[in-house]
Amino acid sequence: MPQQGLGIAPRLRYLVGRARRIDVGSVLERAKEASAQHKKWTPAVVVDMLWQAGFRNVGFQDYIDYDFAILTAAERATYMTHPVSNQLSQKFDHPDFRYIFQDKVEFDRVFSEHLHREWMVVEEGNAAEVFAFAQRHGTIVTKEPVGQAGTGVHRYHAAEITDAEEFHRGLLARGELLIEEVIVQHAALAAVCPGTVNTTRITAFFDGERTHILAMAQKFGRGAVSDQMTFGGFYTMLDDNGRAVGPGYDSHGHVHARHPDSGFLIGDFQLPMMDEVRSFIDRVARVVPQVQYVGWDVVVTPDGPVLVEGNWGAGVYENKPSATGIRTGHKARYREAIGF
Known part of the structure; x- marks a missing residue:
C-alpha cells in the first residue's frame, strides 16, 4: 500500500510533551536497572536513553523492556516502540469512534455478538x-x-x-x-494458569480491505481476576502459528521459564485454534472500520475465540532479547501493513 508518513507535526508535539513530563528520577532508576543487568556504565546508559527518546522514538520503559542497552543500532531499528504506536493510534483511529473502545459498556453493546457470553x-x-x-x-x-x-x-x-x-x-x-x-477458557490455557482467564493480545491493522495481524502476545495470570502486570501477570510473544517463542517476562525484570504456580514450561505453549483466531480477528476488525489500529484481547474457549476488549491505543508487546535470544522486533511488519 502507499506510504503514509506520520508527519513532522505530531512528532514535534510528542517531543514537546515528553520534555515537559520527563521524570528525571525515574530515568535514573531505569538507567541503574539496565546498568546492573547488562554491566553498562550508568551515565552512558542515561545519555543513550535520552538520545533514543528524543531522536529515535523510544520510550524509557521500551529501552528497559527490550534490552536496548545490549542491542546494535540496526537491531534497535527493528523494534516497535510505544511513541511510534501512539502516533499510529492518533493517525488511524478516528477520534469520533474512539469512545466505543474507551467505554466498556458501549464496547459490549457494539461488539455483543462477538463476546459469546x-x-x-x-x-x-x-x-x-x-x-x-x-x-x-x-x-x-x-x-x-x-x-x-x-x-x-x-x-x-x-x-x-x-x-x-x-x-x-x-x-x-x-x-x-x-x-x-466468566469466560471458560480452552484446556490449553487452563493448563498454564487455571485461576485466571488468560488473554491473547493481537495487535492488528485494518486497511479497509484486509486485516493485518502485526504481533501476538500471550498473557498469563497468577490466579487473580486479571492477567495484567498490575496483578502479577506476564506475557510471551507468539509466532505466526501461535507458538511461544520463549520464556515469559514482564516490565519489572522478572523472567519466567516456567509458570511460577503451575510449573508449565512457557516455551512449550501453543495457542489452539489459530485458523479460527485469524478469522475472528478479521471479523471484529470490520465492526468499526474507522478505528483501524487496535490491540484486541481475545480468549480461546473450547468452542473458539471470544472477544474481551479492544484497545484503540494498542500499546506494544515485543521480544525481550535477554529472555528469548531473539534480537529483532516487529516494526517491519507494521511498516509493511501500514506503510509509514
Whole structure:
C-alpha cells in the first residue's frame, strides 16, 4: 500500500510533551536497572536513553523492556516502540469512534455478538436482576466502564452475596456498572494458569480491505481476576502459528521459564485454534472500520475465540532479547501493513 508518513507535526508535539513530563528520577532508576543487568556504565546508559527518546522514538520503559542497552543500532531499528504506536493510534483511529473502545459498556453493546457470553448493566432499581444474574452463573466479573491495565475489574462469587440490595448499592457506589459471565477458557490455557482467564493480545491493522495481524502476545495470570502486570501477570510473544517463542517476562525484570504456580514450561505453549483466531480477528476488525489500529484481547474457549476488549491505543508487546535470544522486533511488519 502507499506510504503514509506520520508527519513532522505530531512528532514535534510528542517531543514537546515528553520534555515537559520527563521524570528525571525515574530515568535514573531505569538507567541503574539496565546498568546492573547488562554491566553498562550508568551515565552512558542515561545519555543513550535520552538520545533514543528524543531522536529515535523510544520510550524509557521500551529501552528497559527490550534490552536496548545490549542491542546494535540496526537491531534497535527493528523494534516497535510505544511513541511510534501512539502516533499510529492518533493517525488511524478516528477520534469520533474512539469512545466505543474507551467505554466498556458501549464496547459490549457494539461488539455483543462477538463476546459469546451474557452481560448486563447495573442500574437503579435492578438489584433483583443483578442477583439473579449472579445466581445463574455462580461467579461473575464486574467492570468499571472506564479503566485500563486491569484496573476496575472485580470478581464475585454468588455464594458470598448475602444481601442482594446491599450488593447492588455497593456496585453502584463503586462504579462497577458492567457485569459479565466468566469466560471458560480452552484446556490449553487452563493448563498454564487455571485461576485466571488468560488473554491473547493481537495487535492488528485494518486497511479497509484486509486485516493485518502485526504481533501476538500471550498473557498469563497468577490466579487473580486479571492477567495484567498490575496483578502479577506476564506475557510471551507468539509466532505466526501461535507458538511461544520463549520464556515469559514482564516490565519489572522478572523472567519466567516456567509458570511460577503451575510449573508449565512457557516455551512449550501453543495457542489452539489459530485458523479460527485469524478469522475472528478479521471479523471484529470490520465492526468499526474507522478505528483501524487496535490491540484486541481475545480468549480461546473450547468452542473458539471470544472477544474481551479492544484497545484503540494498542500499546506494544515485543521480544525481550535477554529472555528469548531473539534480537529483532516487529516494526517491519507494521511498516509493511501500514506503510509509514
